[in-house]
Amino acid sequence: MNLFTDMHGLVIESLGRMQAEGTLPKGLAFDNVAVEPPRDPAHGDMATNAAMVLARPAGQKPRDIADALAVRLASDPRVALAEVAGPGFINLRLAPTVWQDVVRNVLGEGAGFGRPAAGGGRKVNVEYVSANPTGPLHVGHTRGAVFGDALANLLEYAGHDVTREYYINDGGAQVDVLARSVYLRYLEAHGQSVEFEDGTYPGDYLIEVGQALKDEVGEAYIDKPEADWLADIREFATGRMLDLIRDDLSALGVTMDRFFSEKSLYGTGRIEAALATLSDKGLIYEGVLDPPKGKMPEDWEPRVQTLFRATAHGDDVDRPVKKSDGAWTYFAPDIAYHYDKITRGYDALIDVFGADHGGYVKRMKAAVSALSDGRVPLDIKLTQLVKLYKNCAPFKMSKRAGxxxxxxxxxxxxGPDVTRFVMLTRKNDAPLDFDFDKVLEQSRENPVFYVQYAHARVCSVLRKADGAGITVDDATLEAADLSGLVHEAELTVAKKLAEWPRLVEVAARGHEPHRVAFYLYELASDLHALWNRGNDMPDLRFLQEGNAAASQSKIALARAVAVVISAGLGILGVTPVQEMR
Known part of the structure; x- marks a missing residue:
């Protein structure tokens, strides 16, 4: 059930009747007609812009269209009032029975409430984290991991076929640096004194790797030239780092469907095949790039390179894919990797990058557009920095990481639940302050506590009702007489529940899982407000002493809130709690 979709259908049907009657000309397109929550809830439950968007093509005044349309809308039994506002917006107030039916529908559909009737099963690849396999994941990766995983959950909830993918950056020089750093720890495990020079990784996390290497090969690499051990240790170390990364992700509740190795693209013809595809489209050529704008680097000189004509697909400049010495640029394997995803048959691609990859967006979009002939959209989401605080001061670095x-x-x-929820309390492209003290506070100012507390309160009501001998399973509550849910505070909760299906649709379409966190906080706030009103008004309490039927009516509303909160927390990857401790 999506009440906004239902009311949109009523508006379109009414406009069609107006056309049939000759009140509106035929042939009008209704694509831009919308039904949305009004900016100010005091104006009504829903608002439609129909008269505003149809006035010009219809050759009529928006107010005239609105007056005629409002009369037709008001004739529907679900509409208590349809009034024209301003130049031609129509505000709708719906009958209490509509909101009571929302509660009934939540209980009837359960976890399915809010899911689109047909998600279409679009195949979507979400690539996130993709950190270099040279050490443990840091807090920046944490935000990207949470955002990417919640986005994948959201798209799955909305009916898409989602693949969660990690791109292993194991083809560059940083993996050689890792191997050299592990070799030092290996020597150290043999009792030798070592010194970590600039360009190596000094973190303690490699101590265990060095010891593990010693346990596996003994003294085989001691006093041997680098050429004898570099490739072997690189493979060994990368495998150990991936195990560490998997463990880190698991601690956060993240499980990838696929790990893709950059190294697998080299020497296999896959880079050449991707570039050949672009070449066949006339998008690869030999040329010289213009000098960079601004201050000229001292070592810049014009040189012939193999270039991708990225400007043909929206980029600002063309991009080199092969250097003048014949080596691939870092962009070439990325093109090949995305070409691989396209050939796997995905309908849409999403990459989650750190904020420092902003300059990479246009070129990657251009490549995907060119490779797929514009068929496969690529959305790149950038996650901004996280600032950590504890005891009113910046949280210091980890000794283990270095x-x-x-x-x-x-x-x-x-804990993972608090980490995940807090990471989604800001839009991905906005900076985030993470205060270890505040995120553990039990107050309204702590959104994760506030939402969890709402769910726990409902669970408490259900336990008390069960103890009082009141039947409160979902089927019984769904069949209860809900006509008593008429107080403004009760209807406010029901109206917020009705927004959930639309919220899922909007958030999934915009790739914005933070909207779910915002919504859950608002829903929890409405429930807490109703609970507090019950302190002064006994008729609003969820348990009505001596009246099982009235209690079931009230509890049905509370249980519906718990159903939606549980579904929303599931999207965020957070476990709903039964009681607060």
Missing amino acids: TFVTLRDVVDQV
Whole structure:
């Protein structure tokens, strides 16, 4: 059930009748007609812009169209009042029975309430985290991991066929640096004194890797030239780092469907095949790029390179894919990787990058557009920085990591549920302050507590009702007489429940899982407000002493809130709690 879709259908049907009667000309397009919540709830339950968007093509005044349309809408039994506002907007107030039916529908559909009737099963690939396999995940990766995973959950909830993918950056020089760093720890495990020079990784997390290497190969690499051990240790170390990364992600509740190795693109003809596809489209050429704008680098000189004509697909400049010495640029394997995803048959691609990849967006979109002939959209989401605080001061780096705060540092402090929810309390492209003290507070100012508390309160009501001998299973509550849910505070909760299907649709379409967190906070706030009103008004209490039927009516509303909160927290990857401790 999507009440907004239902009312949109009523508006379109009414406009059709107006056309049939000659009040509106035939041939009008209704694509831009919308039914949405009004900006100010005091104006009504819903509003439609129909008269405003149809006035010009119809050659009529918006107010005249609105007056005629409002009369037809008001004749529907679901509409208590349809009034024209301003130049031609129509505000609708719906009958209490509509909101009572929303509660009944939530209980009847359960976890399915809010899911689109037909998600279409579009195949979507969401690539996120994709950190270099050179160490533990840091707090920046944490935000990307949470955002990407919640987005994948949201799209899945909305009916899409989602693949969660991690791109292993194991083809570059940083993996050689990792191998050299592990070799130092390996020597250290043999009792030798070592020194970590600039360009190596000094974190303690490699101590275990060095010891594991010693246990596996003994003294085989001691006093041997780098050429004898670099490739082997690179493979060994990368495998150990991926195990560490998987463990870190697991601690956060993230499980990937696929890990894709950048290294697998080299020497296999896959890069060449992707570029050949672009070449066949006339998009690869030999040329010289213009010098960079602004201050000229001292070492810049014009050189012939193999270029991708990215400007033909919306980029600002063409991009090199092969250097003048014949080596691939870092962009070439990324093109090949996305070409691989396209050939796997995805209908849409989503990449979640850190904020420092902003300059990479246009070129990657251009490549995907060119490779798929515009068929496969690529959306790139950038996650901004996270600032950590504790005891009113910046949270210091992890000794184990050596240079940064790790994902485990955060999860160990507050747990995965709090970490995930808080990471989604801001839009992905907005900076986020993460205060370890505040996120554990039990107050309204702490959104994760406030939402969890609402769910726990409902569970408490259900336990008390059960103890009082009141039947409160969902089937019984669905069949209860809900006509007594008429107070403004009760209807406010029901109206918020009605927004859930539309919220899912909007959030999934915009790739914005933070909207779910915002919505859950608002729904929890409405429930808490109703609960508090019951302190002064006994008729609003969920348990009506001596009246099982009235209690079931009230509890039905509370249980519907718990159903939606549970579904929303599931999208965020957060476990709803039964009681607060």
